[in-house]
Amino acid sequence: MELIEKAQIMDKEAMRRALIRVAHEIVEKNKGLEDVVLVGIHRRGYPLAQRLAQILKESENVDVPVGELDITLYRDDLTLRSTQPQVGPTRMPVDVANKRVILVDDVLYTGRTIRAALDAIIDMGRPTNIQVAVMVDRGHRELPIRADYVGKNVPTSSKEVIHVKVAEIDGHDEVVIAEKKDE
Amino acid sequence: MTLRGQDLLSLQEMSTADMETILSTARSLKEILSRPIKKVPTLRGKVVCTLFYEPSTRTRTSFELAAKYMSADTVSIAASTSAAQKGETLSDTARNLEVMGVDVAIMRHSVSGSCHFLAKVLDIPVINAGDGMHEHPTQGLLDIFTILEHKPRIRGLKVAILGDILHSRVARSLIFGLTKMGAEVAVAGPGTLLPPYIEDLGVRACRRVEEAIEGADVVYSLRIQLERQNKGLFPSKREYRDFYGLNRQRLSLAQEDAIIMHPGPMNRGVEITTDVADSPRAIILDQVTSGVAVRMAVLYLILGGRE
Numbered sequence: 126m127e128l129i130e131k132a133q134i135m136d137k138e139a140m141r142r143a144l145i146r147v148a149h150e151i152v153e154k155n156k157g158l159e160d161v162v163l164v165g166i167h168r169r170g171y172p173l174a175q176r177l178a179q180i181l182k183e184s185e186n187v188d189v190p191v192g193e194l195d196i197t198l199y200r201d202d203l204t205l206r207s208t209q210p211q212v213g214p215t216r217m218p219v220d221v222a223n224k225r226v227i228l229v230d231d232v233l234y235t236g237r238t239i240r241a242a243l244d245a246i247i248d249m250g251r252p253t254n255i256q257v258a259v260m261v262d263r264g265h266r267e268l269p270i271r272a273d274y275v276g277k278n279v280p281t282s283s284k285e286v287i288h289v290k291v292a293e294i295d296g297h298d299e300v301v302i303a304e305k306k307d308e
Numbered sequence: 309m310t311l312r313g314q315d316l317l318s319l320q321e322m323s324t325a326d327m328e329t330i331l332s333t334a335r336s337l338k339e340i341l342s343r344p345i346k347k348v349p350t351l352r353g354k355v356v357c358t359l360f361y362e363p364s365t366r367t368r369t370s371f372e373l374a375a376k377y378m379s380a381d382t383v384s385i386a387a388s389t390s391a392a393q394k395g396e397t398l399s400d401t402a403r404n405l406e407v408m409g410v411d412v413a414i415m416r417h418s419v420s421g422s423c424h425f426l427a428k429v430l431d432i433p434v435i436n437a438g439d440g441m442h443e444h445p446t447q448g449l450l451d452i453f454t455i456l457e458h459k460p461r462i463r464g465l466k467v468a469i470l471g472d473i474l475h476s477r478v479a480r481s482l483i484f485g486l487t488k489m490g491a492e493v494a495v496a497g498p499g500t501l502l503p504p505y506i507e508d509l510g511v512r513a514c515r516r517v518e519e520a521i522e523g524a525d526v527v528y529s530l531r532i533q534l535e536r537q538n539k540g541l542f543p544s545k546r547e548y549r550d551f552y553g554l555n556r557q558r559l560s561l562a563q564e565d566a567i568i569m570h571p572g573p574m575n576r577g578v579e580i581t582t583d584v585a586d587s588p589r590a591i592i593l594d595q596v597t598s599g600v601a602v603r604m605a606v607l608y609l610i611l612g613g614r615e
Contacts, residue, residue, distance in 0.1 A: 245348075
């Protein structure tokens with residue numbers, strides 16, 4: 126199965142502006158940043174969470190803790206992803222109990238990743254609340270899950286794939302939409 | 309080739325790629341041990357069976373806890389209280405357990421090669437928890453994992469393994485695992501406890517422990533099995549301690565930042581003195597913690613995912 130890149134949906138500037146807006150929405154919705162913790166979902170959610178923390182530091186002068194979460198152990202679809210699923214690191218700088226945890230991921234699609242992340246966070250403690258921030262919401266939810274903060278809404282068909290590329294992992298920033306082509 | 313559904317019988321047969329996969333997975337799983345709720349749901353509904361024909365504290369508990377932390381169910385058979393006492397054969401015992409729905413068999417047995425035998429008899433994966441004098445692969449892996457928490461790489465590392473090499477399955481697994489990853493291994497012990505031709509495995513054999521310890525980055529002390537004394541393989545505990553025991557003086561021949569290891573259980577004051585065993589450079593308890601993480605990784609890689 127091949128993937129053909131069709132179009133660029135967001136360039137580096139668009140991503141930057143979206144992150145700035147999301148950061149300000151976080152401050153507005155939480156009436157400040159007290160007890161806020163950003164948790165990036167492995168892999169690309171983590172650099173996005175780090176960037177949000179950087180923006181918040183510059184505009185509010187607050188150091189928001191950033192954690193990294195790998196949800197491989199909580200997935201409900203292990204075998205569908207690959208024959209030997211790799212487990213990445215999970216690092217939480219603070220205890221999540223009584224914190225406002227904001228999960229950060231690149232794309233919100235079926236909602237199963239967020240569901241797994243909810244289980245993981247709750248296994249670590251009892252947060253005050255859990256919110257979700259994503260760069261792209263592409264629709265097609267299979268579970269009753271929604272995002273609180275969205276960089277861009279992109280309606281897609283199930284034949285399409287959204288790739289969020291980040292400089293920290295892919296070498297440059299952009300969001301592209303690709304289509305699966307059957308052989 | 310993935311590890312899913314495969315047996316884990318020896319480090320001699322394991323590729324370095326598979327070793328790396330297990331070690332890196334263990335690194336990611338280790339943090340579960342420090343969570344308030346030490347549980348992830350990954351192996352929910354899987355049943356892990358430990359079948360131990362020899363006594364064990366660490367290995368058995370470590371496998372059981374690894375399974376429980378991953379939400380698997382466990383069942384533990386100690387041969388001394390099982391129908392093996394009535395003469396039931398190994399293969400009957402294991403096949404009975406297999407048909408009850410057990411998903412993996414983890415066995416320790418006094419006969420070398422018994423786990424290979426069991427792997428042929430059973431359809432479910434078999435993990436070797438120590439077979440006779442042959443191998444103890446998960447011990448080798450956890451030792452390498454612990455070394456890597458303290459040293460940057462295995463390649464070029466000087467490792468001294470001291471003690472009863474002849475009878476030690478731990479020594480063999482370590483030799484296979486470490487040499488595959490490029491370490492320089494030296495083994496040392498009394499001549500009666502050094503196997504002939506051990507150098508064919510790519511290690512340096514020394515009759516005096518000082519020769520192996522000199523310049524070493526890792527000093528690994530094996531347990532001297534006191535039962536061997538009755539067979540005349542060494543004269544007395546005191547002589548063993550005096551000529552081969554790891555004490556502060558002998559340790560000073562190693563690198564200044566050398567780490568000290570032991571698979572447990574220790575005969576304090578025989579193969580290792582208490583002051584060395586409890587010193588800051590001894591990472592013996594770290595080995596035990598790593599053991600749980602490495603065994604979690606092994607279970608995850610062999611059982612994880614659905615058919």
